[in-house]
Amino acid sequence: MTVADGRSFIEEGAPAHDFFVVTGGRVKLFTLLPDGRRQITGFAEGGDFLGLAASTSYAFGAEALGGATLCRFPHAGMQRLTERFPSLEHRLREEASRELALMQARMTLLGRKTARERVATFLMERCSHLERTDPSQPIELDLPMPRTDIADYLGLTIETVSRILSAFKKEKLISIRSITHITLLMPERISTIAEGME
Amino acid sequence: MTVADGRSFIEEGAPAHDFFVVTGGRVKLFTLLPDGRRQITGFAEGGDFLGLAASTSYAFGAEALGGATLCRFPHAGMQRLTERFPSLEHRLREEASRELALMQARMTLLGRKTARERVATFLMERCSHLERTDPSQPIELDLPMPRTDIADYLGLTIETVSRILSAFKKEKLISIRSITHITLLMPERISTIAEGME
DNA sequence: TACCAGACTTGATTCAGGTCAAGGTGATGG
DNA sequence: CCATCACCTTGACCTGAATCAAGTCTGGTA
The missing domain is CATH 1.10.10.10 (Winged helix-like DNA-binding domain superfamily/Winged helix DNA-binding domain)
Structure with missing residues (x-):
């Protein structure tokens, strides 16, 4: 899956059907306030997971930054995969933990620096x-x-x-x-x- | 495990050996800058998990807020548990995802509101x-x-x-x-x- | 080579929130 | 019943970053 520069491919609040893995290029993740104020919550590049912070709907929007290639995994398919390879589930949790620790640092940055x-x-x-x-x-x-x-x-x-x-x-x-x-x-x-x- | 009001029980940066689940009372999680500036990254109460954002060392400190009771799970024991009950791993990931989504909202709060x-x-x-x-x-x-x-x-x-x-x-x-x-x-x-x- | 548009820089001014400095309040103990 | 202490509120003033307003640079086009 290829996304052109500046093209949005996840809509904040949309029902979340897929995971993504960035395979090339760069991506920005963000949330918006109704009046257009924007907070970029992270940049992702090759190897990064996208969509861990999604239960039923995406908690963020995503947009390519200078063209990006992605791999899309429907949730249903992921579920089948994790059933066959329980270690994948562990891997996803590790990824989420890493991300959580990063976010705490970023909260300190935004709140106190x-x-x-x-x-x-x-x-x-x-x-x-x-x-x-x-x-x-x-x-x-x-x-x-x-x-x-x-x-x-x-x-x-x-x-x-x-x-x-x-x-x-x-x-x-x-x-x-x-x-x-x-x-x-x-x-x-x-x-x-x-x-x-x- | 019982923690008295204002008592700290996780030291930021300390090696992370345990997970915690809050069983009663309240707890605050925070990170510090060297000069004492503090960012509280979250409040936790009955039923909340603590320590998902920890790989080898804790990314945050934690302190009881008016007395709290906790359940401590050494990582090693957790590993044994997740091997026997793979659904626990899934549960933990869900918890981490929920937390991630909350944190994104909080980043918008801190950065843009x-x-x-x-x-x-x-x-x-x-x-x-x-x-x-x-x-x-x-x-x-x-x-x-x-x-x-x-x-x-x-x-x-x-x-x-x-x-x-x-x-x-x-x-x-x-x-x-x-x-x-x-x-x-x-x-x-x-x-x-x-x-x-x- | 000159033109243009979009992105960046720089300067002047304003203002939201921080800092500093008194008070107020209410729970505890003598 | 008062003193004390910790926490909260309020006021006056200040400042870091936002806003408003010109420039300037760069890369693409003709």
Whole structure:
């Protein structure tokens, strides 16, 4: 199943018939308020599960971010699978647990961190998607999502995100090679900011 | 297992050996930043599971709220149980899914709602713990947690929570019989505010 | 090479909610 | 019956981030 850039494939509140696994590209998950305010609850990429947070109807909408490929599993089929392979059920629970722990961290971010701390946390999160690197060396990052999405993920406005990235640049903590391509010059400092210790 | 009021029984970051089920009383779950800022990620009461968001170490701390009784299940024992009763594993996953959906709503609250909307949402959440009632009739609520906890749950300060409850009172949306005992005079109006539609 | 549209940045100003600082309240114990 | 203490409310003021309003950059098109 292929989804074009910006195309929505899960409607918030719609009856939930399927699980999805992201096989390629990227996806954003979000919830909306009636007046259009949006909270992006997560980004998913290759290997991530989608739809664990769905009982009878989806608790979130989902949209491709620059084109994505997915594997769709109807709930009924999943049920048959879990009956034959009980370890799958265990795997799904593990996945849900991992996700829960991530969400708790994100709640702390949204409820208690300053804008600076949020952006720093976001940058460090992006790092953790990379293969391990020496934390004292510069790290090159790709930010495939537009500023609007970063803002809606961090509970900020795009102006604030932009301003803080500019401030980090001025402080020589990062360099901005292009809109999507950022280098962390002092990953450890950024990590310190992210944890609220400065 | 009995825990006295205010007593902490899960240390954030400690190695996770056990699951818990709340059998009586109430419990608050939270994460801390190094400087003491606190985000309460949830309240749990009779029947709720604790520790789903734990892989090798706990992602949160937990503390009794006015005395609580718990049932402790070592992970090893759980594993034996799930092997004998595969449906338990399914049950746990369902529980985790339910929790995930709740957390997404809470992320929207923390990232995108105003203080008024947050407090209104909190009041409506408390309602949903009650047995069904006519939404056009006044609803009596008990708020067993201190204002500090409400504030840390909503990502606000206690002053703001207090001010907004006072404002709701002045607007005749609620009446405050005592610190812990509140009556929603116009549940539907409060629900409207909670959803950000006013 | 110049034009255009959409996305991003930057600046000026405003405001919701935080901070600081008094009071009030009500449960407990002497 | 009063003192005490912990918690809550209220008021005055401040500030971090939002809002409003121009610019600026980039990549695609002709």
